[in-house]
Amino acid sequence: MxxxxxxxxxxxxxxxxxxxxxxxxxxxxxxxxxxxxxxxxxxxxxxxxxxxxxxxxxxxxxxxxxxxxxxxxxxxxxxxxxxxxxxxxxxxxxxxxxxxxxxxxxxxxxxxxxxxxxxxxxxxxxxxxxxxxxxxxxxxxxxxxxxxxxxxxxxxxxxxxxxxGSYYPEGIHPVSIFVENQYVRAVRGGTGTAKTAGNYASGIRAQEVAQKQGYSQVLWLDGVEKKYIEEVGSMNVFFKISGEIVTPELSGSILAGITRDSVIRLLQSWGHQVTERKISVEELFAASSAGTLEEAFGTGTAAVISPIGKMKWDSEEITISGGHTGEISKKLYDTITGIQKGVLEDPFGWRRVIL
Amino acid sequence: MxxxxxxxxxxxxxxxxxxxxxxxxxxxxxxxxxxxxxxxxxxxxxxxxxxxxxxxxxxxxxxxxxxxxxxxxxxxxxxxxxxxxxxxxxxxxxxxxxxxxxxxxxxxxxxxxxxxxxxxxxxxxxxxxxxxxxxxxxxxxxxxxxxxxxxxxxxxxxxxxxxxGSYYPEGIHPVSIFVENQYVRAVRGGTGTAKTAGNYASGIRAQEVAQKQGYSQVLWLDGVEKKYIEEVGSMNVFFKISGEIVTPELSGSILAGITRDSVIRLLQSWGHQVTERKISVEELFAASSAGTLEEAFGTGTAAVISPIGKMKWDSEEITISGGHTGEISKKLYDTITGIQKGVLEDPFGWRRVIL
The missing domain is CATH 3.30.470.10 (Aminotransferase class 4, branched-chain amino acid transferase, N-terminal domain)
Incomplete structure (x- = not known):
């Protein structure tokens, strides 16, 4: 060194x-x-x-x-x-x-x-x-x-x-999110894959609109068709639908989150199927109606795992996991923070002891 | 005051x-x-x-x-x-x-x-x-x-x-531009209509790619279909096709240039038809083949009018106005700088004398 x-x-x-x-x-x-x-x-x-x-x-x-x-x-x-x-x-x-x-x-x-x-x-x-x-x-x-x-x-x-401090002073709990139809965070060919100031400047307005309506985060749709889910706030996002875990593929406008990658590898090591693919907001709401949308959560460095309890799209609002923190969300949160804090094994060699 | x-x-x-x-x-x-x-x-x-x-x-x-x-x-x-x-x-x-x-x-x-x-x-x-x-x-x-x-x-x-100093130390002359297929400047719902730092950070990479290939500016296509023309470098852009002047409409991802507006009003006052509409790069190249693409120029505060002499798209390169400054471009440049410098009448009240 x-x-x-x-x-x-x-x-x-x-x-x-x-x-x-x-x-x-x-x-x-x-x-x-x-x-x-x-x-x-x-x-x-x-x-x-x-x-x-x-x-x-x-x-x-x-x-x-x-x-x-x-x-x-x-x-x-x-x-x-x-x-x-x-x-x-x-x-x-x-x-x-x-x-x-x-x-x-x-x-x-x-x-x-x-x-x-x-x-x-x-x-x-x-x-x-x-x-x-x-x-x-x-x-x-x-x-x-x-x-x-x-x-x-x-x-x-x-x-x-x-x-x-802790992102969740009162313990991990779900957030409510607002599907953004007007503002766009990023588009393929733009700077969405980079962690750069302009992406965040672009999102502030939408965040304010969502908060005024009582939602804490924005769910970003793709800039081309305004149909497919990209990120939530400044986090990546995962859903559990009929037992399968899905997350938007890295299509060229999504930040390749390190927590996202850790989550995928942990879930796979637990035997879950994780699919990176396009997910439309329509599919999500249909899954919710059909009773197959089992969990939703954001992933990022700040919150680690941010369970999603409610989601609003146009005039429709759905509740996910009964508005509670889902089982997978909780297990991921406990495992990642456990690895970070050294109370759990570190099977992937993610922890770097510096002192 | x-x-x-x-x-x-x-x-x-x-x-x-x-x-x-x-x-x-x-x-x-x-x-x-x-x-x-x-x-x-x-x-x-x-x-x-x-x-x-x-x-x-x-x-x-x-x-x-x-x-x-x-x-x-x-x-x-x-x-x-x-x-x-x-x-x-x-x-x-x-x-x-x-x-x-x-x-x-x-x-x-x-x-x-x-x-x-x-x-x-x-x-x-x-x-x-x-x-x-x-x-x-x-x-x-x-x-x-x-x-x-x-x-x-x-x-x-x-x-x-x-x-x-003068943008054209040796007199107004045409630039060569490169149609950008990979990088995107802005998309509707993003920040393209605002004059904000992130839009420019986003464009630097493409500008470098164009310059390495010997072109001085990038022609930006829309972020959705990569088909329609948006801006050139950090300027708005105009074309004369079969006698008609066309410019991309303010679709939600284009900066509403003040020089753009001045150009439209001048051209109309001279009896030209100016149409704000979608213009595909395909249409331009077809017009060039047919011999009806008569002029092309960028508009902005820095250069005022920037005539376009050459344009490259994929493997095809076209020459516009024989690579020279077109008649309309020259007249607009002389008129706007003339109004600015007080050597011409100011029919629209654009000049504000401050000293």
């Missing part, structure tokens, strides 16, 4: 109350920074005190959105270690996102070394609570000043850490 | 050589800033020395791309005045973009007053060259720190000015 230069924060902050962490509201004492220039490539990764960054108002990220990011977590295990969950997959996806947005790729191993060094530096910030964790946000922004529309020649990579 | 507070720059920069301005590379001595908070709304517009801005690394713009912008120009007229071109339209479009991206709307009149005050402050920066101008870039970014995905509660609006 390469030695990474550290400039220690001489004025550490006081830590927030563990009960009030929420998500992404507090940040630790340090951050990892690394700059890119056309001459030097990515150079000089460094751990420095967490603090504001200074950019020219013409920095390209403010105008043309050249940005990619990742989301991952560090967990305290029952026996006092600290683990990451499939961090190689996040490093790899960061580079895949960068490729789409014309951002120069980073050395995945070097970046992961830097992230591990950063988490070790700020290990006192990893919360103790049963389902809390240290959220890790690597991101890259185009910093070159100038208004020409083209790929920048200067970038800044940063990794910031945020102690985050 | 409301008085806007000015903090004057005591260390003005030396001005760049007028021959080397290019586009968006140099910035003037001042900028307009205005902040938004949930409590105070948009407040305290101020002209301050141009300089870097400082943001928390978790500022939402860096993660979820909540950003909108505009592009407009100030021109020196032949008789020594300074004009803007249809600035009300830009103010209005900024708010329309903001609505899509869930950014709070600004007072259009107040913002325009601020822009006028800023241009007056930095009037010495407006270049003299026949076809040069002062490019004006208003933009809004989400500055609230935090990683929750939702509309921010804090924003910063800035207006920066960049003296820019």
């Amino acid at each position: 390469k030695e990474i230069k550290v400039i220690r924060n001489e004025q550490p902050k006081s830590k927030p109350d563990g009960d009030r962490l929420g998500f992404g509201k507090y940040f630790t004492d340090h951050m990892l920074v690394m700059d890119y220039s056309a001459d030097q490539g990515w150079h000089e990764p460094m751990i420095v005190p967490y603090g504001p960054i200074t950019l020219d108002p013409s920095a390209m990220v403010f105008h043309y959105g050249q940005e990619v990011f990742e989301g991952m977590k560090a967990y305290k295990t029952a026996d006092g270690h600290v683990c990451l969950f499939r961090p190689d997959a996040n490093m790899h996806r960061l580079n895949q996102s960068s490729e789409r947005i014309s951002i120069p790729e980073v050395d995945e191993e070097l970046l992961l070394d830097g992230i591990i060094a950063l988490v070790r530096e700020d290990q006192d910030w990893i919360p103790d609570g049963a389902e809390s964790s240290l959220y890790i946000r690597p991101f890259i922004i185009a910093t070159e000043p100038g208004l020409g529309v083209r790929a920048a020649r200067e970038y800044k990579l940063m990794v910031i850490l945020s102690p985050s | 409301k008085e806007i507070k000015v903090i004057r720059n005591e260390q003005p920069k030396s001005k760049p050589d007028g021959d080397r301005l290019g586009f968006g590379k140099y910035f003037t001595d001042h900028m307009l800033v205005m902040d938004y908070s949930a409590d105070q709304g948009w407040h305290e517009p101020m002209i301050v020395p141009y300089g870097p801005i400082t943001l928390d690394p978790s500022a939402m713009v860096f993660h979820y791309g909540q950003e909108v912008f505009e592009g407009m120009k100030a021109y020196k007229t032949a008789d020594g005045h300074v004009c803007l071109f249809r600035p009300d339209a830009n103010m209005h479009r900024l708010n329309q973009s903001s609505e899509r991206i869930s950014i709070p709307e600004v007072d259009e009149e107040l913002l325009l007053d601020g822009i006028i005050a800023l241009v007056r402050e930095d009037q010495d920066w407006i270049p003299d060259g026949a076809e040069s101008s002062l490019y004006i870039r208003p933009f809004i970014i989400a500055t609230e720190p935090g990683l929750g995905v939702r509309a921010a509660r804090e924003y910063k609006l800035m207006v920066i000015l960049s003296p820019s």
